[in-house]
Amino acid sequence: MSRYDTDFSNMGMMTRAIKIGDAPDPVTHALNTPIYETSTFGYETAEEYDEMLARGAEWEPDLYIYSRTTNPTTTVLENKVKSMEGAEDAVITACGMAAISNALLANLKAGDHVICSDDTFMCTSSMFAEVLPGFGIETDRVEILDESNIEKAIKPNTKVIYLEALSNPQLKLANLPKIAEIAHAHGCKFIVDNTFLSPVVMRPLALGADIVVHSGTKYYVGHGDSLCGVVAGSREDMNRVRFIYDNLGSHISPFSSWLTIRSVRTLPLRVERQCQNAMALAKWFETRPEVEFVTYPGLESHAQHDLATSMFTPGLYGGMLCIHLKGGYEEMCRFADATRIPPVGTSLGDVQTLMFPKSAYNNLIRFSVGCEDVNDLIADFEQAFAKMKE
Ligand SMILES: Cc1ncc(COP(=O)(O)O)c(C=O)c1O
Numbered sequence: 001m002s003r004y005d006t007d008f009s010n011m012g013m014m015t016r017a018i019k020i021g022d023a024p025d026p027v028t029h030a031l032n033t034p035i036y037e038t039s040t041f042g043y044e045t046a047e048e049y050d051e052m053l054a055r056g057a058e059w060e061p062d063l064y065i066y067s068r069t070t071n072p073t074t075t076v077l078e079n080k081v082k083s084m085e086g087a088e089d090a091v092i093t094a095c096g097m098a099a100i101s102n103a104l105l106a107n108l109k110a111g112d113h114v115i116c117s118d119d120t121f122m123c124t125s126s127m128f129a130e131v132l133p134g135f136g137i138e139t140d141r142v143e144i145l146d147e148s149n150i151e152k153a154i155k156p157n158t159k160v161i162y163l164e165a166l167s168n169p170q171l172k173l174a175n176l177p178k179i180a181e182i183a184h185a186h187g188c189k190f191i192v193d194n195t196f197l198s199p200v201v202m203r204p205l206a207l208g209a210d211i212v213v214h215s216g217t218k219y220y221v222g223h224g225d226s227l228c229g230v231v232a233g234s235r236e237d238m239n240r241v242r243f244i245y246d247n248l249g250s251h252i253s254p255f256s257s258w259l260t261i262r263s264v265r266t267l268p269l270r271v272e273r274q275c276q277n278a279m280a281l282a283k284w285f286e287t288r289p290e291v292e293f294v295t296y297p298g299l300e301s302h303a304q305h306d307l308a309t310s311m312f313t314p315g316l317y318g319g320m321l322c323i324h325l326k327g328g329y330e331e332m333c334r335f336a337d338a339t340r341i342p343p344v345g346t347s348l349g350d351v352q353t354l355m356f357p358k359s360a361y362n363n364l365i366r367f368s369v370g371c372e373d374v375n376d377l378i379a380d381f382e383q384a385f386a387k388m389k390e
Contacts, residue, residue: 021079073254084199087232096215098250099229106240110136117144117163166196173304180208200271218349226256274319278369296321319369332363338387341380
C-alpha cells in the first residue's frame with residue numbers, strides 16, 4: 001500500500017486538516033494540490049465520454065466533465081471540509097450566501113413553509129423577508145432561545161427549521177439537540193449556519209442538525225483573501241444540493257478552492273488561538289469601568305454559558321465577542337477611532353482582529369478576535385479607552 005493511501009479519518013483534527021485530501025499528482029509528483037484552471041475535461045472516445053456522462057448524472061465524486069459541476073481542486077477541499085464537519089459529503093460554493101440559498105432551495109418549493117430564527121446575518125434576513133416569499137415560500141421568524149416558540153410556529157407545510165448556531169450579531173446560542181428533536185418530530189430538515197463558531201468549536205451535525213452551512217469566507221478561509229461557502233451533511237442531502245448548485249451555477253473558482261485548502265490546514269491552530277485571545281479579552285473587558293457589558297459565551301455572565309460548555313469542544317468558546325460601552329454613539333466612535341490594531345470593517349474569522357461598530361444595535365461593538373499577541377490588543381484597547389475619555 002502506498003503511504004498516500006493512509007486512512008487519516010480517525011486521526012486528530014489537526015492531522016486531518018493537514019493530511020486529508022492531499023496526495024501527490026500521479027504524473028508530476030507535485031506534492032501540493034494544483035489549481036486546475038480548466039472549464040472542461042477531455043476524453044478519448046465517444047463511448048468513454050458517454051459512460052462519464054451517465055456516472056456524472058449520479059453525482060459520483062472524483063469524476064470530471066465540466067467545472068461548473070465538479071473540479072479536482074474543489075474535490076480536495078470538499079474532502080477536507082467533510083472531515084472537519086464529520087459529514088458524509090460536503091459541497092463547496094462561491095460564498096456563504098450561495099451555500100445558504102442552495103441548502104434552502106434544495107429543501108423548499110412553492111407552497112412550503114420555513115421557520116428562521118430572529119437574529120441572523122443581514123442578507124439571510126432579506127432572503128427570508130423578500131427572496132423566498134417571492135418564490136411562493138412562506139417564512140416565519142421566531143425568537144429561538146425559548147424553543148417552544150419554534151414548536152408553536154410549525155405548520156403542516158413546514159419543511160425546514162433554519163438558524164445561526166451563534167447568531168450574528170447578538171451572539172445568541174441555540175440549543176441544537178432540543179431544536180433538532182422538535183424538527184425531526186415534525187418531519188422537518190434542520191439547517192444550521194455555524195459560521196460564527198467553525199467546526200473547531202462545534203460540529204452541529206453531531207448535535208442533531210441535518211445540514212450545516214458556513215460562510216467559508218470567515219474561519220475556513222481565515223485570511224480575508226477569498227470568498228467561499230460550505231454545505232455539509234448526508235450524501236443524500238448533498239446530492240440534492242449538488243443538483244441545485246449545478247443548475248444555479250454556484251461553484252467556487254479553483255483558485256479560491258486552492259486558497260481555502262491552504263487555509264484549512266491551519267484551521268484548528270488559528271481557531272484555538274482566536275478562542276484563547278477572545279477569552280482573555282472578554283475577561284479583561286469585564287474589568288473595565290468604561291464597559292457596560294460584554295457578550296461572550298465563554299463568560300459565566302453569558303445567558304447560555306452552560307449550554308455552550310455542553311455543546312462546544314472543551315475549553316473553546318469561539319473568537320466572536322461583543323461589548324457595549326457606557327455612554328452612546330459618541331463613545332462607540334471615539335473608542336473605535338482611537339484603536340490602532342483592528343481595522344474597522346465587516347467580515348470575521350481572519351487572523352487579524354476585526355472591529356465592527358454597530359449603531360443599529362444600541363452601539364454594540366463586535367470583535368472578531370484574531371491571532372495577534374493578546375497583550376498588544378489589550379494595550380491598544382487600553383490606550384483607546386484613555387483617548388476616548390480625553
Ligand atoms: C453568519 C453568516 N452567514 C452567512 C454569511 C454570508 O457569507 P458570504 O459573505 O461568504 O456570502 C455571513 C456574512 O457575513 C455571515 O456572517
